[in-house]
Amino acid sequence: MADILQYTFIQNALLAALLVSIITGIIGSLISVNKMTFLAGGIAHSSYGGIGLAIYLGLPIFLGASIFAIFSAVLIALISFKQRERVDIFIGLIWAVGMAIGIIFVDLTSGYNVDLMSYLFGSILAVNRDDLIFMFTLMVIVLLFIHLFYREILAVSYDSEYANLRGVKAKGFFVAILVLSALAVVVAIKVVGLILVIALMTIPTYIAELSSNSLYGMMIKASVLSTIFTISGLAISYEFDITSGASIILVSATFLILFLLFKKISTITSRF
Amino acid sequence: MKLLEGKELYYKYRKDYVLEDVNFKLNSGDFFAITGPNGGGKSTLVKNILGILSPTKGSIDISFEVKNGIDIGYVPQNTNINLEFPITVLDVVMMGNGAKHKSINRVFSFKYSSLEIECAKHSLQKVGMDCFLNSKISNLSGGQRQRVMIARAICSHPKLLILDEPTSSIDVQGQKEIYSLLKKLNETITIVVVTHDLTVISKYANRVLYINRSGYMHDLSNKNFALKDNEHICEVELMQMLGANNG
Ligand SMILES: Nc1ncnc2c1ncn2[C@@H]1O[C@H](COP(=O)(O)OP(=O)(O)OP(=O)(O)O)[C@@H](O)[C@H]1O
Ligand SMILES: [Mg+2]
Numbered sequence: 248m249a250d251i252l253q254y255t256f257i258q259n260a261l262l263a264a265l266l267v268s269i270i271t272g273i274i275g276s277l278i279s280v281n282k283m284t285f286l287a288g289g290i291a292h293s294s295y296g297g298i299g300l301a302i303y304l305g306l307p308i309f310l311g312a313s314i315f316a317i318f319s320a321v322l323i324a325l326i327s328f329k330q331r332e333r334v335d336i337f338i339g340l341i342w343a344v345g346m347a348i349g350i351i352f353v354d355l356t357s358g359y360n361v362d363l364m365s366y367l368f369g370s371i372l373a374v375n376r377d378d379l380i381f382m383f384t385l386m387v388i389v390l391l392f393i394h395l396f397y398r399e400i401l402a403v404s405y406d407s408e409y410a411n412l413r414g415v416k417a418k419g420f421f422v423a424i425l426v427l428s429a430l431a432v433v434v435a436i437k438v439v440g441l442i443l444v445i446a447l448m449t450i451p452t453y454i455a456e457l458s459s460n461s462l463y464g465m466m467i468k469a470s471v472l473s474t475i476f477t478i479s480g481l482a483i484s485y486e487f488d489i490t491s492g493a494s495i496i497l498v499s500a501t502f503l504i505l506f507l508l509f510k511k512i513s514t515i516t517s518r519f
Numbered sequence: 520m521k522l523l524e525g526k527e528l529y530y531k532y533r534k535d536y537v538l539e540d541v542n543f544k545l546n547s548g549d550f551f552a553i554t555g556p557n558g559g560g561k562s563t564l565v566k567n568i569l570g571i572l573s574p575t576k577g578s579i580d581i582s583f584e585v586k587n588g589i590d591i592g593y594v595p596q597n598t599n600i601n602l603e604f605p606i607t608v609l610d611v612v613m614m615g616n617g618a619k620h621k622s623i624n625r626v627f628s629f630k631y632s633s634l635e636i637e638c639a640k641h642s643l644q645k646v647g648m649d650c651f652l653n654s655k656i657s658n659l660s661g662g663q664r665q666r667v668m669i670a671r672a673i674c675s676h677p678k679l680l681i682l683d684e685p686t687s688s689i690d691v692q693g694q695k696e697i698y699s700l701l702k703k704l705n706e707t708i709t710i711v712v713v714t715h716d717l718t719v720i721s722k723y724a725n726r727v728l729y730i731n732r733s734g735y736m737h738d739l740s741n742k743n744f745a746l747k748d749n750e751h752i753c754e755v756e757l758m759q760m761l762g763a764n765n766g
């Protein structure tokens with residue numbers, strides 16, 4: 248096993264797993280406590296429109312995906328300020344329209360269909376230097392954001408109306424959280440693909456949430472768990488030559504089930 | 520000294536007015552009760568006073584003494600707060616201080632200074648919750664959570680405290696405790712409380728606003744509402760008493 252570590256693509260993959268896990272652990276926690284999972288799903292799928300467009304125009308794929316994702320995030324934020332109760336309908340709309348745009352542009356691009364799978368299910372073994380720089384920059388931004396504005400973020404996430412009264416610009420922070428979620432979704436697509444992004448964002452954070460007393464603790468736990476899941480999923484996929492994204496998610500889900508069983512058993516036995 | 524005055528206040532969310540010609544005037548030191556039927560516009564009025572909503576017509580004058588947002592403490596009616604949120608009692612109480620607190624160490628803002636913790640403990644003590652400082656909010660009962668919300672509202676030592684049905688989920692003994700706490704706080708700060716409990720109104724308030732879309736304030740200070748401990752009066756009776764006194 249140790250000798251495979253000498254390959255650059257394995258080193259890159261491990262580094263990407265670490266960077267993306269820290270990002271999704273933190274941002275996934277914010278998405279979870281703000282009950283924005285469906286929203287993140289909408290952003291993830293709409294970014295497929297950007298992937299299709301980038302393929303058609305011959306632009307860098309992640310540039311296209313990022314622009315589309317940020318655009319959807321801001322659009323959803325603006326709609327939710329106006330129509331808080333029915334924002335789910337618009338999320339569904341953006342979700343579907345983004346996918347449709349992506350599919351049509353891929354259709355229009357002659358002879359392109361091979362690599363598409365890698366966007367749907369991830370391609371962590373194909374991570375290159377540019378991707379790593381993108382991931383690293385995003386991680387630094389996310390860490391700065393959290394550490395500089397932790398109290399504001401906590402206040403807005405817990406009770407935004409009250410935070411607003413206390414002088415926190417709740418709308419601004421809401422938009423910032425959504426834009427960072429959009430970028431986190433884009434880097435997570437590289438690791439597990441579009442279809443499984445939400446699982447990577449939610450499984451580690453759910454386990455972390457159940458066992459944390461604070462948002463900060465939840466973010467740390469979620470990042471650590473996510474790192475463990477992605478790296479062990481990666482090892483299994485290498486060993487058995489299976490799709491890495493799917494194996495990462497199955498490792499996570501198995502762990503979640505074991506965690507819930509253990510929790511159940513320990514509450515039952517504590518009764519005696 | 521005049522603290523707050525609402526003159527011919529109108530408010531609508533959509534096309535119909537929810538508040539229509541509401542008038543009231545408070546001096547500092549008042550214990551002001553707002554009552555009225557469900558949907559009468561009590562919470563809407565409170566949000567207008569707080570500045571969360573702004574009146575469609577009319578005006579609310581706030582004395583400059585409490586213009587600064589931090590000088591108004593607020594206990595919302597049941598909000599749509601995520602009950603599973605991983606957060607401790609301490610975290611919630613600290614929110615009352617506002618994020619702009621001068622002494623925050625930015626980079627380690629997830630840590631509280633010992634001074635801040637003392638301050639939070641102090642307000643929790645007042646509502647009898649100081650032993651829950653580090654408990655997770657989701658492990659508390661509804662009434663305990665409500666007490667924490669009151670602690671959050673008073674921890675910045677506001678000059679005006681506005682509570683929207685603060686005792687709706689609190690047991691009878693707890694209600695008594697909360698209202699005697701409010702009475703005590705009232706020695707130094709002005710209290711505005713939304714309540715359906717007319718016993719409370721008669722016992723503690725010196726002004727009451729009955730609001731059913733429109734509403735006028737009644738002065739109770741020179742009226743005799745002395746009720747016996749277990750006596751309850753209903754809204755109609757209150758209105759009769761007020762009407763009788765207003766001539
Ligand atoms: N966000 C909103 N958008 C539209 N209409 C609203 C909104 N909030 C309240 N209303 C309407 O305004 C009216 C007054 O509501 P409000 O919450 O102020 O009543 P309330 O007196 O506080 O009632 P309760 O005793 O049930 O708390 C109601 O008819 C309600 O339907
Ligand atoms: Mg109300």
